[in-house]
Amino acid sequence: MGRTPSLARRFFERFELVHGVTYFAPECRSALDGLGYRGFWMGYMAARSAPLGQVPADVVAAMFYNFTTARVAKALPAAWQIADPAAALAARLDSAVAALRRSGVIDDEATRTAADLAAKAARTAPLDGRPLYAANRALDWPDDPIAQLWQAVTLLREQRGDAHVAILLGEGITGRQSNVLHAAAGRTPREMLMRSRDYDDEQWEHYSDELRARGLLDGSGELTEAGRRLKQAIEDRTDAAALSALDGLTDAEVETLFQTLTPITRQVVAAGDVPAATPMGLRRDDLTDGSAHLG
Template identity: 65%
Template sequence: MERTPSLARRLFDRFEPVHGVVYFAPEVRAALDGLGYRGYWMGYFAARSAPLGEVPAEVVTALFYNFSPARVAKALPTAWEIAPPAEALRVRCQTAVAALHRYGVADSRHDEDVSTTADLLAKAATTTPVAGRPLFAANSALPWPSTPVEKLWHAATLLREHRGDGHIAALVAAGVSGRESNVLHAAAGAVDPEYIKRTRDYDDDEWQQCCAGLARRGLIDAADLTVTAQGRDLKQQIEAVTNTVALSAFDALDDSEIEALFAALTPITRTVIAGGDLPEMTPMGLRRDELHDDQP
């Protein structure tokens, strides 16, 4: 099997929805609200950063990269005065797994697929180095859950943070800031600009400043704010680097295991998406049109 960078992207489109229920399932929001966190974003930053412990807001801003520093500072460290990281960790896993059960992932028809996927993703996640991957490392330090569905969700979480850490490194190397990366993503047509403005907390002035900076570099057209050929090339380069360094996480799996992973994980991903909690549009730009194919 030829392991091109596109293989890593195809894997991401399959395991990210399994992890991503933690951002969209109503069980998760209700449980985080139940801890006392005020509003969606306080719960989001608390739950996702909880593996790091009670670190300063500046650390979370750096590691999450594309969020407004002001938005992070509204949530942290205040969240830890309400409920500590251990509580956020407990409810994020419990409720994400509860959502997967509700979709039918734990039904008997998926037993073999869940077991196979959980074991193979865990094998990948536990054999790849943590060096240079701070969010991946923090999640890697957590204890492994015992049940197959919990193990599946935890392994998917590890690998998505591994990929995310690599993506940030690629952006930094390309000289694209976190706030600019959202704008470039929108200019390339990967996500609706109004959606990303709302979900990543831009006012008009900041959005225009990012546009102006990208335009000065020739990455977007100053007139219509669409990506230029140079900008598209840079974005493709960033994605290629992201995929290349993400693919290394699967070095421990042989070709037959990669094939088995695709065959087992793809129907699980279809079931998660059919559950209806993941919106059609997400900041991650997930591709659903390839999920009919369970081959690498």
Template identity: 65%
Template sequence: MRQPRVARRLFDRLEPVHAVTYFAPESRAALGELGYRGFWSGYFAARSAPLGPVPPEVVAALFYNFSLRQVHKALPAAWEIATPAAVLAARQDAAVATLRRYGMTDDETVRTAADLAEIAARSAPMHGRALFAANAALPWPEEPVAKLWHATTLLREQRGDGHVAVLAAHGIGGRESNVLHAVAGRVPREMIAPSRDYDEDDWQEQLDGLAARGLVDAGGSLTSAGADLKAQIEDSTDRLALRAFDALDDRQLGTLFAALTPLTRLVVAGGDVPAATPMGLNRDELDDDAL
């Protein structure tokens, strides 16, 4: 039986390939050429484009950990600048250009990773995963690097939708989840607080709510109950995400992992994706080629 940790290890390899969408200069330039000014305007346009021009409330609900106030600053105004179709084309073209700059080519490793990731993404559970479903409805690219990027995008959004479901099931709201993540040492507060629109009062309000449930102590540190809950959330997220790879047998899964590992190293070496991100990526195991 596959262990949940397998899903986490795959995520650490898949996510950086997708994350160039947010951090690479090609992506920022492409969105800037469309007319978007500032990081967040382009971010909300690019990530929500598969949904179409839905109300900001829908995006805030699906993205989960952003304030509605922050989403409203970008949407629906983003669709007066460019159409979702134009944004989708720009984000894919920019991501592919970035990955090629790092040294990815249409070689056997990329083709293998792309083909196996496509098998997983096409068969991953969709019910209850709206953001994944919206991306899954988009056309599949044929070019291998583009296909790999698209597959990683699908698999990370599939995992993210599952993570949101787990948080909601445990009664952890989106704004609380950022604070819990930081208190657990998974992301630095100084990074997550400004990027997710907290001032001191907002942050303290979420801390107080977690403390009232016995999850953090008076000093703002995790209690044993908080640590247990955080572990349950991460384990449940991994268990749900692991189902996305059911279509691959053990040999194929090992082959996917081995193909992704050097490609992720290329992305990390490219230097655009920061070491500290809201996703809490783990780079400590990238030297390991075997699943």
């Protein structure tokens, strides 16, 4: 069927789950706690922003987009008085590798192939306007194949995420509004987003009212037809922008990457660390199919 944006969506559903162990696996939480970071969110903010170095909370909030500066400022720069970015980077990589190994990922030919091809895609993807991806791409490359795989999928997810932020911004959807829009589309439960992204009922209604004023939500908080069209357009444009991450691979290499990465993703899902409902709103029903279907 060729390289259509749907290919980028299917690729995302594979690599994001492998990256996602860093937020949910017990090894990852323990590693960041072990550095002395206080609570999940300090560890999250420190580890994810560590490729940027010690930058102001406003910079991190701008790049992460849907967190408030106040949430980021609870963690940064205080985290750097506890353990510096280099320590956070080492902890996030080592703990992600430990979690993947526990999930059954081993250093074999298939893993090495997936790591090599994911790294080739990740290191040659477009850089323009993608600051968080650029910061991750500038990091030293690990030697261990499982570490290489995790680092590659991390680059790919931030490359896609940077483009998604730019598309939201271009559509006039703020980071806080984007959470409400995402929940209204049924991608992630409202309660999860309210809890993880710091909304009380009044704040949620405030951003809902802003979307209603644009005709995107109805009185009950459901998407209008205009809202559905906009949400789908945002997702389609994100997929189209993310498709360029595969430009450095031949069709045969893309097919091989799908065939080697999909079983790894299934192992991660089977380990049970990444919950079925996450803020990313990922589907899993396509993981029985290991082909890229480019023929």
